[in-house]
Amino acid sequence: QSALTQPASVSGSPGQSITISCTGTSSDVGAYNYVSWYQQHPGKAPKLMIYDVSNRPSGVSNRFSGSKSGNTASLTISGLRAEDEADYFCSSYTSSDTRVFGGGTKLTVL
Amino acid sequence: EVQLVESGGGLVQPGGSLRLSCAGSGFTFSNYYISWVRQVPGEGREWVSSIGGSGTRTNYADSVKGRFTISRDNAKNTVYLQMNSLRAEDTAVYYCVKMGNYYINDWGQGILVTVSS
Numbered sequence: 001q002s003a004l005t006q007p008a009s010v011s012g013s014p015g016q017s018i019t020i021s022c023t024g025t026s027s028d029v030g031a032y033n034y035v036s037w038y039q040q041h042p043g044k045a046p047k048l049m050i051y052d053v054s055n056r057p058s059g060v061s062n063r064f065s066g067s068k069s070g071n072t073a074s075l076t077i078s079g080l081r082a083e084d085e086a087d088y089f090c091s092s093y094t095s096s097d098t099r100v101f102g103g104g105t106k107l108t109v110l
Numbered sequence: 111e112v113q114l115v116e117s118g119g120g121l122v123q124p125g126g127s128l129r130l131s132c133a134g135s136g137f138t139f140s141n142y143y144i145s146w147v148r149q150v151p152g153e154g155r156e157w158v159s160s161i162g163g164s165g166t167r168t169n170y171a172d173s174v175k176g177r178f179t180i181s182r183d184n185a186k187n188t189v190y191l192q193m194n195s196l197r198a199e200d201t202a203v204y205y206c207v208k209m210g211n212y213y214i215n216d217w218g219q220g221i222l223v224t225v226s227s
Contacts, residue, residue: 003154036213051213089155093212097169099145099157 004029004090004102011108017078020105022090023071028100030071034093037066037075040104041086049088050075077107085109112136114206114218121224122196130191132206132218140164140184143209146191148202149220156202160209161189174200196225 005023012018022035029035037050048057050066053073063078073092077084090102118130132144145160159170159180168180179192189206206218 003156032212034212038214045217045219046214048210048213048215051210091157091213098171099160099212101147101155101157103154 004092004100006088006090006102006105008103009106009108011110012077012080013110014080014082016080017076018080018107019077020075020088020090020107022073022075022092022102024073024092024100025071027096028071028092028094029068029073031095032093033068035066035068035073036091037064037073038089038091039084039086040089046089080109082109112208112216114208114216116204116206116218116221119204119221119223121226123227124197124225126196126225127192127194128196128223130193130204130206130221130223132189132191134187134189134206134208137208139187144182144189145207145209145214146180146189147205147207147214147217148200148223149205150202158204159191193223196223198225201225 010018033053035053038046039049040046049064053068054066065076067074087104089104113135115133122128140163146158149155161168161180165182177195182189201224203220203222205220207214208216
């Protein structure tokens, strides 16, 4: 199972919005609404930010939103804050009843 | 508070075996799928294996199928990953994770497995 494709890095200024893409295939991202997104600060455990494409767990800011079109899922962060600077990675369920991850995207808040 | 604590990692020669353990607490252990995810430092993550709450349902990544076996002992709140015929490419930090339906709710701190002669 090939990894999902994410940009290596994105950046934005405080207050702006950014979008991170996560591209898979018709056997994973395109087949199911089971894409999740995680935030990881250095030295910390990953934190679930979005599940099932667009659902936010309790306690996650509504500045974080998810969507999907075809084989590409996206995470959008609006009103960027310094504390949003972190690594973000996606994951999807697959038709083989397995999971696949994206390579991760480093978000820099300028 | 959910806790997942991995143990059993270390240095092993190619072709050797190792058994990882994951002890869970702070939740009703038998109600949840548990998975293993690995990551080579500086690289992406790779899902390795999952096991259902009762232990009857398991699945594996193609890269480890036939070499790794996942199991659990709900009386001990522990999941195991038996790793046989280890290869250099199995070198990674292995994380035990607690699953939601199709996502990961909680991560362990990770444990390093190094396969080298």
